[in-house]
Amino acid sequence: MLYFEEDFNWQVTDEAEKLMQKAFEKLRQEKESKSVGYYTLGKDSLPLVQEVQEYQASSEYLKNIECVVVVGIGGSSLGTKALHSIFKEKCSNCKEMLFLENPDEIDLSKKFARIKKETTVFVIVSKSGNTVETISIFKKIIEVFDLNYEKEDREKIIIVTDYDSNLHKFANYYGIKSYTIPSNVGGRFSVLSAVGVVPLTLAGFEISSVLKGASDMINSFFAGEKENILKKAAFYVSHKKVYPMNVLFSYANCLEDFTKWYVQLWGESLGKIDTKGEHVGLTPIGHIGSVDQHxxxxxxxxxCRDKTVTFIKLENFEKRLKIPNIELKFLEKTDFINGYTFNELIDGECEATKESIIAQNIPVDMITISKIDGENIGKLIAYYELLTSACGNMMDINPYNQPGVELGKKILVKKFSK
Amino acid sequence: MLYFEEDFNWQVTDEAEKLMQKAFEKLRQEKESKSVGYYTLGKDSLPLVQEVQEYQASSEYLKNIECVVVVGIGGSSLGTKALHSIFKEKCSNCKEMLFLENPDEIDLSKKFARIKKETTVFVIVSKSGNTVETISIFKKIIEVFDLNYEKEDREKIIIVTDYDSNLHKFANYYGIKSYTIPSNVGGRFSVLSAVGVVPLTLAGFEISSVLKGASDMINSFFAGEKENILKKAAFYVSHKKVYPMNVLFSYANCLEDFTKWYVQLWGESLGKIDTKGEHVGLTPIGHIGSVDQHxxxxxxxxxCRDKTVTFIKLENFEKRLKIPNIELKFLEKTDFINGYTFNELIDGECEATKESIIAQNIPVDMITISKIDGENIGKLIAYYELLTSACGNMMDINPYNQPGVELGKKILVKKFSK
Structure with a gap:
């Protein structure tokens, strides 16, 4: 279960009510018309899990891999990484996963040194199929590991891309296994498509429950049971000039990559020119408690009072590591926490921080995750995707494109082309 | 060398000129009166480097350590971590360093499993000496490693804290080696005090050059040669309502922890109630290129046009890892980068991104580091500290305290005290 609390000190106005109705209707249309595809990924990707498992089971090579290397950047890696970070400690027999994202030489060299060609599958993920960082790293992999992609090493490569991309053509030409991303699913909304499902399933993670959780959240939203999403969106959008930033404070190290996923989802979706030609946006800031309290x-x-704050807290995470009942001379001031677990300390810090912020009349909400499991994390992902769509609609923008990054890409090509 | 470029599209006004003069004078007074201590750490900490080296050389135990564990949070770890991340790849014979910061059970358990008591020194860092996370982790270390801090294991512990703190009294009482932080140096300005110098020197990092670089930057600032710092501060402060956020985009993975250090320095120093009782602040956002371009x-x-953007770029970092001259069928679009190195790609992305942002009339500046070495990084640290002090002064706030976090601490104690 996810529990939602909010302290916005705000009554839904008539205008906000209208915004909420309009957004709900628009999202419903997006779903019905299939113009936006992430709404049904929870259901649509279920057969994919089985397909990948069967493909793996049918291959002597893939059955025995020890490492899944994901080559991708942005929407092609952030969501997969987020899920991997959340679940890796809970799955002792899952394979190692490595992410090759930034074309940073030190980082690449270190990771290359850890990869054993004989027991690795390389999953190359690029929606457009033209991502220069990803294709360049792929080329380097071909060189470093002497990867014969035309023949005997084909099985070591899996491509995830759009149906009509050049990368897909490449895969088909050489008979490399590929999975496609539905064309109506944008990169940053794609974690539950082949983008995340393929590498995580290959590594042995149980993704069906994540898909089920996402479906449940989306179904109950469209059944009108998740008014809190629309209300939060309406509050954020109607106060976007007062509170242009949202701080997501997650109280667990394993959620650090989730906050990075949120930063992309929120920032890239909502930072747009609206239908009136105005620059609008809500700026996401991700932090980890208790460390970032400091x-x-x-x-x-x-x-400045320009931020809303969202806390994410784990309720029943295992509390095993106790702060011992040791009283150190002169340090008695910290003994109040003796005998509690470190997770109780983190939990207490989260609550205390929340209360101290509420005392300042800063708009706060909290999402409590009853337990780290697939369903809850699937719900959390779908919650944030729905919230983003709702905000985007209320802001009169298209949350699903990213026209602003094109100029930089063009300048880059020009710089290196002779 | 550090090179500074800016594209603020702004002429220094008379009012800004006055702000700059006033700030310069105030910072000079802070330095002369020794009310603020970080200005002279570059010189003051030099003997400390030697002291730590001699202490280590005199101890059979410390001479043979293989790991330095830093127990600290916030200002007690961020700066040390930043320097460690920057230099670790350049020092093959330096010891391993581990940072125990967040009281996250999974993270703590994993790190405990990596620690070998027989070859480790634990450096406990807390300025106040009362930091609940740090003292609690210290207690856990005592329990897990059966650390006899009263007798035979004393040498395995080093304390870094304020002279009059309870932690210092604890160290003195049991004869545990300790180093103190000058009382006029705030936590987030303390990286070049014992806070960073002691653990990094124990691990074998060459810190004297970092201190020298910081001294050089501060001396040339007070010699009136770093007008760009005052000008940037004046621009930021006089536009703080227009541009309440500063995005620091560092183009190298090894600078990720540096951006976290910057986020604390900037956020905690400048988020204050000013002398007129107004809430003011500039919000720092740290990102890594090229990955976060995506x-x-x-x-x-x-x-929204509410952000200034600062790029940090490495100029001559080693360019060894070439993108091979492989032409993949259908993927010819990315061949323009073939034959260049990955670092040239990152460099090009940084330039292209900068140009695409400047084309939008967004205020941009760039810091180019000619080469990753101690002096340059020392300069970079001092540059950001001076910039923070200058902004704080121009905003009519005290950049050196953090009164806002006290309420949360009180609530926490109340929650657990029976």
Missing amino acids: SFLQLIIEG | SFLQLIIEG
Whole structure:
């Protein structure tokens, strides 16, 4: 279960009510008309899980892999990484996963040194099929591991891309196994498509429950049972000039990559020129508690009142590591926490921080995850995707494109082309 | 060398000129009166490097350690981690360093499993000496490693704290080696005090050159040669309502922890109630290129025009890893980069992104680091500290305290005290 609390100190106005109805209707249309595809990924990707499992089971090579290398950047890796970080400690017999994202030489060299060609599958993920970082790293892999993609090493490569992309043509030409991303699913909404499902399933993670959780959240939203999503979106959008930033404070290290996924989803979807030609957006900021209380909390409390704050807390995560009942001379001031677990300390810090922020009349909400499992994390992903779609609709923008990054790409090509 | 370029499209006004003069004078006074201590750490900490080296050389135990564990959070770890991340690849015979910061059970358990008591020194860092996370982790270390801090294991522990703190009293009482932080140096300005110098020197990193670089930057600032710092501060402060956020885009994975250090320095220093009782602040956002171009650039370009952007780029970092001259069928579109190195690609992405942002009239500046070495990184640290002090002064706030976090601490104690 996910529990939602909010302290916005706000009554839904008539205008907000209209925004909410309009957004709900628009999202429903997007789903019905299939113009936006992520709404049904929870169901649509279920057969894919089985397909990948069967493909793997049919291959002597893939059955015995020890490492899944994901080559991708942005929407092609952030969601997969988020799920991997959340579940890796819970799956002792899952394969190792490595992510080759940034074309940073030190990082690439270190990861290359860890890869054993004989027991690795390389999953190349690029929606457009033209991502220069990803294709360049792929070429380097071909060189470093002497990967014969035309013949005997074909099985070591799996491509995930759009149906009509050049990367797909490449895969087909050489008979390399490929999976496609539905054309109505944008990169940053694609974690539950082949983008995440293929590598995570190959590594042995149980993704069906994540898909089920996402389906449940989306179904109950469209059944009108998740008014809190529309209400939160309406609050954010109607206050977007007052609170242009949202800080997501996750209280668990395993959620760090999830906050990065959220930053992309929120930032790239909502930073747009609206139908009136105005620059609009909500800026996402991801932080991890309690560590970042020691770096960012002062700014939230005493700085400009330009932020909403969202807490994510794990409720029943295992509390095993106790703070011992040791009393150190002169350090008795910290003994109040003795005998509690570290997770109880983190939990207490989350609550205390939330209360101290609410005391300042800063809009706060909290998402409590009753337990880290596939269904809950699937729900959390779908919750954020729905919230993003709702905000985008209320802001009169298209949350599903990213026209602003094209100029930089063109300049880059020009710089290197002779 | 560091090179500074800016594209603010702004002329220094008379008012800004006055702000700059006033700030310069105030910072000079802070330095002369020794009310603020970080200005002279570059010189003051030099003897400390030697002291730590001699202490280590005199101890059979410390001479043979293989791992330095830093127990600290916020200002007690971020700067040390930043320097470690930058230099670790350049020092093949330096010891391993582990950072125990967040009281996250999974993270702690994993790191505990990697620690060998017989070859480890634990450096406990807390300025106040009362940090609940740090003291609790210290207690857990005592339990897990059966650390006899009263007798035979004393040498395995080193304390870094304020002179009059309870942690210092604890160290003195049991004869545990300790180093103190000057009382006029705040936590987030303390990386070049014992906080960073002690653990990094124990691990074998050459810190004297970092200190020298910081001294050089600060001396040339007070000699009036770094007008760009005052000018940038004046621009940021006089436009703080227009551009309440600064995005730091560092183009190298090894700078990721540096951006976290910057986020604390900037956020906690500048998020304050000013002398008129107004909430003011500049919100720091750290990103890594090129990977985060794929998550945040769209928001910068098309979203609200509420951000300044700073790029940090490495100029002559080693370019060894070439993108091979492989032409993949159907993927010819990305061949323009063939034969270049990955670092040239990152470099080109940085330039292209900068140009695409400047084309939107968004205020941009760039810091180019000619080469990753101690002096340049020392300069970079001092540059950001000076910039923060200058902004704080111009904003009529005290950049050196953090009163806003006290309420949360009180609530926490109350929650657990019976």
